[in-house]
Amino acid sequence: MSHLTSLREVIAPEDVDRAVLYGFIGRMLQAAPSDADLTTIRNLESDDTALGGELAALSKAAAGSTPEGLSRIYQDLFIGVGRGELLPYGSYYLTGFLHEKPLADLRASMARFGIERSEGVSEPEDHIAALMQMMEGLIMGEFGQVATLEEQRKFFIEHIGSWAGHFFKDLAAIKSDPFYAAVGVLGTVFMAVEADAFAMTE
Template sequence: MTSLNDFTPTFDDERALRADIYRLLGALLLAAPDVDLLDWLGGLEIEEDDSPLALHWQALARAAANSNPDALTQAHFGHLVGVIQGDVVPYASWYWNGRLMDEPLIVLRRDLRRLGIARAAHSNDPEDHLAALCEVMALLIESASETVNKSEATFFLRHIAPWAERCMADLARVETPFYACLGELGQHFFALERERLVLMDKQDTSSDLIASVSLDTPAGASD
């Protein structure tokens, strides 16, 4: 069994936990969880308190424990992929302008080039899928020095904050309990991140990404 509350986090611990949460959200938006991930989620031990974030984690863990991978594979396709499009279209361009492959994607690609982040050659999906943006955030968090990484705040506020909470709120309304709980958790997490990173963005210090990394954008998550 795994607990999210079994240590007193240091600055580095907190940063690592945030990166892990971004990667988990991205993975669950990208594809249905396999047996191992679903078992891990179902076995999470969350501190019994009344904080909204803890309650959302508890709900996701319960939903995972009562789900099976095959059903979630079908649900993921219906909710987030679809034959034409899913119930939720998790792309920045869609939420900004109601169209895919639009101006927000152009701006995002420019900023990714500045950060030295490149889409993986084998991926054909647009980089503005929320799962890909979560992966970028994890990379930025992990690349931060002991000082504040302003690139992290700037990227989030420019490319995620304007629409991600709405996207996850839409996911929270789907009929599958697991994905509804994922939407509620994601909506609350992004709200907390927005509050945190607005404050970070006001600070003067910054650190730049130096190394170029490869961004694996979602496969099979197009409309």
């Protein structure tokens, strides 16, 4: 049995669900979804919770989307010529500039947890996609050990909770594409759920 497998056996099912959602949102913001991704999203199961309703809305939006169309939208939103419509970085949302103190603070936290920058990635580590995937890894023990709830809460408050909700609201407000707007609404609701849950642990 691998070390990672043994770690995951002690993770509560609801925390696995949280990690999956963090990872899913991160992947949607890291790159445009492939045809296989869209097929999976179109078949998402939902429930009567707030998050379930937004997953259903995303599934509906995916029904009318194509990989080619979403690739163009992703380029316009996050890359552009010089810069995209949105700048999904913690430093930018918190200070108005890139590569500022929030990024340095994040790098210090990454070092403490043993989180290393992926090879070949040129984006600053405070990109929203990277942060979503870091939370996934902390919950699932992908950086050597499962982060305690207090460690997760601290990481969320210090590096995500102060700005991610604003980013997702901006994404939800875009007029150019219903799929990414639905990702924005899903992210907005998820960040609020996480913030409320962490507040209850203080």
